Structure formats: structure tokens, C-alpha cells
Amino acid sequence: MQESKLLKSGLLALVLVLSFIVGWELFWRNRGFQATFNDDKALWANSRKEAYRPQANATVFIGSSRIKFDLDIPTWEATTGEKAVQLSVVGTSPLTLLEELANDENFNGKVVTDITEVLFFPNNPVFHQSAKEAIDFYKNQTPSEKLSSQVNYALESKLAFLEERRFSLNALLNEVPLQNRPGVFAMPVFPKGFEWTTYDRQTFMSDMFLSDTNDINKQTGIWSMLLMGDPTPPPTGADLTQIFERVKTSVDKINNRGGKVIFIRTPSSGPLAEAEEKKYPRNAYWDKLLAHVKTEGIHYRDYASTKNLECPEWSHLAIKDAVIYTHELISILREKNWFAAKELALTTTTN
């Protein structure tokens, strides 16, 4: 009696759960959502192990979110024949990532470091937190976590609703319009269809976002609050020199092992670009950084082909412009002998 009762309950639950999963997936698919990957520390760790490829076969990219949108990985890989290892972490300074690569004796590759001044220069621990968590996870990942990640990727590649930022219970609850008390900080909720992320961690804005003016305005408002609303003054004097020194130490370590580092500044637009320039004037930060570290840099405003690229929501390029930017970046890097190891390898093979 009990056995058949519990079995009936179990079968009913199974039917309801399967119906829900099918219905939930179809519901979001019909609203234009597609399968995408959670851009989390496990996916970062998955890319991090690719950083040990020979210098002729890969370039590592570190930065904040901009280079994740602005580098089109298929274009890069098709044009250069190299793997693009995307290790940037959204909302963080790449300094922690640069130091981690520098302190890894087994790493001697090439690193493109994207600078977003409002995240790179302030000495705010919050801007290093996610990068530290990703590194810790990579270093301490258990065999069980590795297996779980592989199962997870197989499911995420097929099911649209398995995207934590958009469809998890907490994300759905966060959409409930409840007024917070004065003084309570709450992270703003990004437009639901803002971006997709691929397995190799490229991120790009969705068509549904780009075609919705309200969403674009909402996103520019969020950047205004997050990137332009930080009241802390930018570092100057000894504080700034200390940051330059940390960068130089890391760059020297990588160079001494035969690796290479170059800095890039990816495009930003509109009031955000103006506010960034006002708070972090190029001559006082970007130029001084390159001079102190004695390393080359590629600033988007220095090249006719990139200086007029427009970011729809002021901070990141749309995919069509990311393709243009990536082609231009490759050309500039080629002029700077970035692919010397690859070309040498090809010459040797041909001979």
C-alpha cells in the first residue's frame, strides 16, 4: 500500500518536473533566449589551463569585461592561426591576473592586457575579488569539480534556462520591485537579454538587447552608476607609483622568462568615455604607466581605424564592430612583431 502510494507520488513528481523543464525551456526560447555559458570561475579555470600553450600557438588576454566583448575569438583564430585564451574577468582589475601569470614559473607566453582605468587604478579590494576567487578555484579544483564542470558544460550548451545570471531563483527574485531602505546598496539588475557567453569565454551583446532602446538606456544608466559613480578619488603620487611598480615587477618577470606583455585600451564612447578621460586623464595614467613599465601600448584613439568605433551602451562593442576591432588589433600587433614566434615556426617548418 505504502509502496504503491510513494511510487505514484514519485511518478507524478517526475511527470510534473519533466513538464516544467520542457515548458520552462520553451518559454524562454520563445522569448528569444538561447543556450549560453555561465561565465563563472569554473569556466575561467577551464580556459586558464590553455595558457601553457607554446608562445607560437596562443595569446592570453586579460582585462575586465571590455576585451571579452571587443575581441572576436573566431576572427582572431582564423586570422592568426593562434588560440585566443580569454582570461579576463568582468568587473575586475587585471592586475591580480597579471601577477598570477607572472608568479607562475611555467608560464612564458604572450599577454595582452586591457586597461579600463576605473577598475585598474583604484586600490579597491572589490575590484580584485572575483579574479582572486577564480584563481583560487583554478588552483584548488578537485577531480570531482572538474567532472561536474564537464557535465555542466554539456547541459549549458543545450539548455537556455541554465543561466544563473538570468534564470536562477535568486535572479528571478531580484526582479521583484521592492524599494530598499536608504543607505542600502544593491547591485543593479542588468537587462535580461544583455549578452551571451561562449565556451571559450567570448561575450557579445544579443540582438534583442541591441534592438531595444529601453534596455540600452537602462544599461548606460548602470554604467553611469557603477563606473562613473565611484566617489573615491583616483590614486596619485606614491599610491600610483606603487601600482606602476606592481605592474612593472610582473611584466619584468614574464619578459625574463621569454614571454611578452603589451597593453591595450579598448574603445569606450559617449559620456562614459568623457567621464573616464576626465577622472583618469590619459597623460597622467595610461602614458605614465607605459613609460614606467617600459612596455608598448595600443590605445584605440591612436588609430584611425578604431578611434571612431561606437559602443552602443558606451562601454563595449557590438559583435560587428568587435570583428573590425579584432582585425585592426591583429594588424597593429603584427607591426609590433607580436607573432614573431609563430612566423619563425612557420618559416622553420617551410624550410
Place this chain on the structure above:
Amino acid sequence: MLFNSYSFVVFFIIMLALHSMNFPWKVKKVNLLIGSYIFYAAWNPPFILLLWLSTVVDFFVGKALYNENNKQKKRLLLVVSLIGNLGMLCFFKYGNFLLDNFVTLVNTIGIDYHPAKPSIILPAGISFYTFTTLCYTIDMYKKEGTPVKTLLDFSLFVTFFPHLVAGPIVRPHQLVPQFETPKQATRHQLVNGLFLLSLGLFMKVVMADTLLASPADSVFQAQNSLLPVDAWAGVLAFSGQIFFDFAGYSTCAIGAAMCLGFSLPENFKFPYAASGFSDFWRRWHITLSAWLRDYLYIPLGGNRKGPARTYVNLMLTMLLGGLWHGASWTFVVWGALHGVYLCVERLLQQRTITTGQPAVAVSRASFVPSFLAGKSINRFATALFVFLLVTIAWVFFRSTDFSTAWRLLSSMFGMDHNGAALLSTLDLVKVFLVTGALLATHWLLRDLSIENIIHRTNWKVLGVAWAVMLILLVVSQKSSNSFIYFQF
């Protein structure tokens, strides 16, 4: 390996398939043992050596203890087992703590000593499997039970994956006999086990990790004083989180074992409906409470050596129980608070007995008006009072240091007038709704078991409830947060 991971799903399906095949019983046990080692090694493979060492030493020492008649030799063997088990626990769990305290002590008396901090990793579940093996050798010393016949059965008793990492802490008589005869889950056991697994995962993933972890973490990590409502919300969130997390693990463990045809002891019984502190410890982490009672409190003399000694024994048991949870003085204070609660409760009970009134829980003897005596509202008030004091004790359990604990207590009781608002309105709503529902559920179900509840519920209602749990589990999308008790 965590129960709330995809790797466990894969592992468990393979184990169920292997266990249902038509192999001889010995082969099935070997499969379970190898599976259990894989389950453990999936976290950190080298630590499996410690598990082997502990298993092999205690198997042979246990046998020798049982067969040895020379008292001195018996004592020597027991000391070998105690040193082996507790030594391992002390080194891995308390090594840093002991060194830190030693350094503080010698620095206080003026000796400038600053050794390099050793990097010791705590092997998962060491506190649990140490207690499992320890009770076996103590039982053999006292000739309570007979030695386990084969190393295979003993290894499986220690290592059986459902209970290995975070309990329930099993005794030899509860599990070893189940390995002696072939076991295959009936269809009822399999479905029941799957229900318990679903319930346990729902408690852990949805209630603990998704709804309560974030507000609790925010409040306990806050560097400044908070408004009382935020401080209380954070502490209540942790009260709920630790229950759902640990009871969720135990429920998963019992469910996983049941799917394979084995039975593990109950570990939680609606503890936040406890009508007193001794009742709380009969409902919270039942297998640890029973272990401490049988292998610490009673050997210390229990209540057989007069009132004063009883109180000392209670305090010692709770202090060591606190220290078992973690190598920090904050855990000791948590244990001490519970020791004080139990002592005061006992004192009040003794007084009511001597004055001829019925011996009941502490608050009934102290603050509930007499006209309400025996009414359910009185029992409910008692349970709330116990929950309140248990919640205050959790402040020390969760705080990383005493300054955090004091800051939080000051905020909770409005002693700091510069407190800031921290939690979002949504977080406050989540915490108060979930905690309220938790208390109501515990109160309403306090005299029932899960089995009773399943039995009483209409199959359609049960099916829908089961589906809701699974749907929320799928929607929560949290698959990798460790269980809090893994660190103990």
C-alpha cells in the same frame, strides 16, 4: 564529492547500477568500498592514505583489544588507538590552533617567539570518521559487541560513502550487521531513498544556499555596526542556513544509503521546536550528542557522582563538543554557552522537583505565567525561548573572531547607536519568511518523523510537493557550494 554536484549524480547512478547487478555479495561490497574511496578521493586523493591507516590500525587493534585479557596490555592497546586517532585529529585539525595559542602564551610572558606558520590542510570528514573508528575500539575495550569479522566489512563500516564525510556518526552495531547479509533495496526503499535525497538537496541548495546564505554572509562579514533588524536578520538567516545545510546533508546521506538497501540512524528531529536544551540536543545532530553522551559524559561520571560533578561533566562535554566543531575559541564559547544553558535548565528542573512541581523545561519554570501552564501556547513560547538562546549562541559559532561576535551582539541588542542598514528589502523578506516557515514547520511536525509525514499525506499532494522541491532545485542552479559541516 558533494551530494549537490553533477559528479555525484554520475557516481550515484553507476553505484546503483553496480549494486543492482547479479554479483555475489562480496563483490557488491568490494564495489561499494571502491566507490566509497573514489567518493572520498574525488576531493583530495592523497588523504585517502589517512583513511586507510585509520581503518587498518583500528581493525587490528579492535580485534586485539577484544581478545586480550591482560588489563595492562588492554590499556596499552587502547592508548595506541586513542593516540592514533586523536593524534591524527589533533595534528590536522588543531595543529595551527595549538601553535597559535602557544605563541600567544610565550609572547605574553615576554619570550619573542614567532615560528613560521605551517600549512596544514584539514582532510574532509576527519572529525567524523575518527569518531566512528574511536567508538569501535572503545566498544572492543569494554567488550560491548563483538569484533567485526573481516577487514572488508570494517573498511566498509568506516568508509561507506553516504556517512563518511559528514555523518550521521554511525556505531558498529548500527551498520556492520547490515553488511553481513546480502542487501538489495526494495522498490519502496529505492523510491523512499530518492524522496529523501530530493528533500535533502532541496534543504541544502534551495533553502540554505539560495535563500539564506547570502544575507547571513553579508551580516557576518560586515565590518561596521548594523541596525538591529539587519543584525537579527543575519543571525536568524544563519540559524536557518546551518539547519538546512546540515540536516540536508544528513537527509541526503540517509536517502542515498536507503537507495542501496541500507539504513542509517536519524540525525535531526525538528530541533527548533525543542522544549528545552536537553530536548534540543536530542533533536540536533543526534548521533554526535549520543556519541558525546556515551563516550565522554558517562565515562566522566555523568550524573552518578553528585550534583556538582554532574554540572562539571556537562560543561566539559559541551566545551569539548564545541571544540570538536572547530579549532577556535569562538567554538569553545559556543559550546560553553550550551553547557551553561544545560546546567541552568538542570538546576531549574531540580528545583521544581524538590518543590513538588512537575519537572519541565527551563522557561516554563522561569517566566511563563502559571495560568498558561500545560497550554500549547506555553509550549510554543518555551520553544521560541529556546530557539532565541540557541540563535544567540550561533553568533559565536559563525563569527570568525570575538570582535565580530561582540559587534554583532551589540547591534542585535541596540547597544550601538551608529548601526547602518545593510540588507536589501528582498533579503529581509526572504529571511523572515523562511525562518517563520521553518519554526512553524518544526512546531507542527515536532512529534512526527518523515516516514509518518509521508504515510499521512495524500499521494497527489506528496507528488506535487516533491515536484515543487525538484523544480526549485533545478531553478536554483547552485551546484557546488560545500556543506558547512565539511570543515569540521
